[in-house]
Amino acid sequence: MREEDSTWFSRWEDELPSPEELMPLSQTLITPDLALAFDIRNPNLHHQQQQPPATPPPPFSAALQPPSQPTPAEFAADSGDLLSGAAGDEPARTLKRPRLVWTPQLHKRFVDAVAHLGIKNAVPKTIMQLMSVDGLTRENVASHLQKYRLYLKRMQCLSGGGVNGGAGGAGLGATADPATDHLFASSPIPPHFLHPGRGNSEHFLPFVPVPALQHHHHHQQQQIVGAAVGHPHLQSQYHRQMGHFGSSPNGQFEHPILGRQTQQPMHRLGGAPVPNRVPSSNVEDFESANENGGRKVLTLFPTGDD
DNA sequence: AACAAAATAT
DNA sequence: AATATTTTGT
Numbered sequence: 001m002r003e004e005d006s007t008w009f010s011r012w013e014d015e016l017p018s019p020e021e022l023m024p025l026s027q028t029l030i031t032p033d034l035a036l037a038f039d040i041r042n043p044n045l046h047h048q049q050q051q052p053p054a055t056p057p058p059p060f061s062a063a064l065q066p067p068s069q070p071t072p073a074e075f076a077a078d079s080g081d082l083l084s085g086a087a088g089d090e091p092a093r094t095l096k097r098p099r100l101v102w103t104p105q106l107h108k109r110f111v112d113a114v115a116h117l118g119i120k121n122a123v124p125k126t127i128m129q130l131m132s133v134d135g136l137t138r139e140n141v142a143s144h145l146q147k148y149r150l151y152l153k154r155m156q157c158l159s160g161g162g163v164n165g166g167a168g169g170a171g172l173g174a175t176a177d178p179a180t181d182h183l184f185a186s187s188p189i190p191p192h193f194l195h196p197g198r199g200n201s202e203h204f205l206p207f208v209p210v211p212a213l214q215h216h217h218h219h220q221q222q223q224i225v226g227a228a229v230g231h232p233h234l235q236s237q238y239h240r241q242m243g244h245f246g247s248s249p250n251g252q253f254e255h256p257i258l259g260r261q262t263q264q265p266m267h268r269l270g271g272a273p274v275p276n277r278v279p280s281s282n283v284e285d286f287e288s289a290n291e292n293g294g295r296k297v298l299t300l301f302p303t304g305d306d
Numbered sequence: 307a308a309c310a311a312a313a314t315a316t
Numbered sequence: 317a318a319t320a321t322t323t324t325g326t
Contacts, residue, residue, distance in 0.1 A: 099316090099319055123309065138308085143319060146311070180318075295316080308326105315321070 098298035100140050104186035109133065110144060115190040135298070151184045156194050 102110075113130040114122040124142040131141070 096320095102318085125308070139320075142309080143321085147319085149310090183318085310326085311324090313321100313323075316319085 096295075098296040100136070101297055101299040102144060102183055103299060104183065106133065107144075107183055108187045110141070110148070111187045111190070114145075114148075115193075119193065147180050148184060151180060152189065152193050155189065 109131050110127065113127045117126055117130060122145075124138045124145055127145065128136050128138050128141045
């Protein structure tokens with residue numbers, strides 16, 4: 001049966017992270033010191049869903065996080081302490097959580113999750129669970145998903161009518177809305193995304209290991225999301241447009257990335273993942289950056305490979 | 307309650 | 317500009 005499908009499929013199979021790789025992965029955090037320097041402590045207090053209405057809003061509680069030693073795993077229980085006198089006064093309630101920055105790595109996890117769930121099961125909640133990135137909210141995902149769908153639609157149109165593969169192609173010339181595209185272009189699009197209703201769109205991925213039940217051993221119950229402040233500018237590392245896929249009229253796809261972009265386990269965190277083009281980034285720089293929008297930005301930082 | 311799509315806000 | 321939030325409808 002569809003051998004064409006098998007063709008791409010095998011390739012994808014190759015790239016897709018195995019359940020084990022996918023689930024346990026959690027975004028590594030930026031250097032704790034850095035995070036602390038930004039005054040960003042633990043913006044996420046809810047682990048996975050299933051949290052009683054004890055803390056409806058995202059009140060980052062005062063879950064202090066000593067830079068060095070991991071907080072006791074028990075701090076899960078701390079969820080209740082909204083205002084906790086700890087640290088004096090945490091503006092617990094009514095605090096806005098920082099905007100999430102969708103880095104290419106994070107987006108990749110998103111795409112992988114959607115791919116594995118299949119379009120049909122790929123709804124915000126499920127995606128969020130699968131991604132298992134702590135700090136990610138359903139709304140975060142929903143919002144992103146909405147945009148991503150629009151993106152896919154645009155792509156469908158383009159690939160359907162004209163034989164144009166270079167959507168994100170260096171130039172842009174043809175594609176009209178480079179608004180959201182940069183990010184999305186950073187991850188290959190699973191073929192089934194583009195042809196929703198034809199052939200086999202079914203996926204066999206019944207296994208939903210339920211991240212919520214992770215066994216947190218002695219260590220931070222869940223990786224805290226790496227928080228880094230920054231301007232999109234400072235982390236503007238993602239202009240790596242890795243081309244796109246060429247879509248043949250036949251329905252076959254050329255793989256954009258021959259060099260594989262599998263994600264590796266976390267490592268390489270040290271200070272900065274990679275010397276960005278950040279000239280002289282000091283805390284002060286960041287602070288001024290804060291000033292800019294007046295808002296802090298929460299960023300899930302790359303774990304490594306790109 | 308969860309989802310989706312559009313509009314609107316920051 | 318990129319996300320978040322709100323609105324409306326299912």
